[in-house]
Amino acid sequence: MWKHSSSRAVLFLCLVAAVASARGREGAHVRTLLLSQHPDxxxxxxxxxxxxxxxxxxxxxxxxxxxxxxxxxGRFEPVGVVGRWVLLQPLRDLAEDEAVPLLVTLADGTEVPFLLRPVMEGWPDQQVNVFKDRESHGAMASALREALEEKQVLAEQLERYRKEESSEDHALAALLASGAVKQTPFKVAYRLADRDAESDVEAIFYRGRGKAAVVLKVRHLHSEQAWSMKKVRLMTESTGMDRSVAFRSTDSSLAPGESGVVAIVADRSAFVEEGKLTNLVLEVYRHDGVRQAVIPLAHQLSGK
Structure with a gap:
């Protein structure tokens, strides 16, 4: 349970249980597997x-x-086979040393073996398009579509990095993440703290001159899997319209037992909707796309 350090605090940080689901993701992870690509x-x-x-x-x-x-x-739902589709669903996360063999037999008698492994970092496979002949039209079309999607992602990342180089908010987030609070215009408004089976988190909310900030001090408690943040999303509370937000972290990934800091900065203009101040909601997504935290932000944090 989060404990408010100020009676005026109206914000609430809700850590979402670290169980992956289809909801809360940016989109399904689809990849192409060309069987002839790895003959050995x-x-x-x-x-x-x-x-x-x-x-x-x-x-x-x-x-x-x-x-x-x-x-x-005890580890999976019964495997489902519907025409050209094979459906798998683990009942729980596999342990780091667990591996479950899968044998798929095609209508022509071809046997295709797989080994199911846990996700240690990144995305789980949600859809895998499997092709025997890499020269077939379907295989080439699927591989081309995947390459174009990767190119688009890289282009968007490059453009984001270019903008961040000259961004005041990203510079402030970097200072907050490094602990150099005195070099910023921010003052502590209040603190919240929470702990669950996988993380111990302290959230420090800052009020600034025309800006608001949140610093998350995270201690990763999971015994096996690493943790990292993929992205943050800031949106208006009433309409869900996206707003610009800057963030910086001290570590790209936290191993079990390690601690790190994530700093998030929002400009006062993000709190304005149709000429009036409005509250915002900040969502934090971890490495595999699962929504890790939901943080409401009151417009009072942005000062005047």
Whole structure:
């Protein structure tokens, strides 16, 4: 339970349980797997996560009678085979040393072995398009679409980095993350603290001259998996319109037991909607796209 350090505090930080779900994600992670691309590696790895459905899509129908998981009891829902689709869903996260074999048999008798492994960093496989012939039209189209999507992501990252180089808000976030609060215009408004099975977090809310800031001091408690922040999203509370926000972190990734700091800065202009001040909501997404925290921000934090 979060404890308010000020009776005037109207903000609430809700850490979302670290269980991946289809909701709260930016979009499904889809990748292309060309079987002929790795002739010396007969067993292909799939990265799965508890309560997240992984779908395999093949070029031809699969044989349900000869498609099976080995040793899946208690760890997976029964495997589903519908035409060209194979559906998998772990009941829980696999341990770091766990691996579950999957054998998919196609209608022509081709056997395709997979090894299901836990997600240690990044995204779980939510849809994998599997092709036997890398020269086929479907394989080439799927690979081209994936390459174009990656190019778009890289272009957007490059443009973001270019803008951040000259951004005052990003400079302030970097100072806050490094602990140089005295070099910024911010004063502490209040603090909140919470702890769950995977993280121990202190949130420090700052009021500035025309700006608001939040510093999250995170201690990662998970015994196996690393943690990192993928992005933050700032939006208006009433209409959900996106607003600009700057953030910096001291570490790109936290190993189990490590601590780190994330600093987030928002300009007062972000709190203005149709000429009036409005409250905002800040969402924090971790490395695999799961929404980790929801932080309401009152416009009073931005000062005057």
């Amino acid at each position: 590696d007969a067993t292909h790895r799939l990265h799965v996560k508890g309560q997240v459905v992984t779908v395999l899509r093949f070029e031809q129908p699969c044989d349900p009678a000869r498609t099976r998981l080995l040793g899946w009891e």
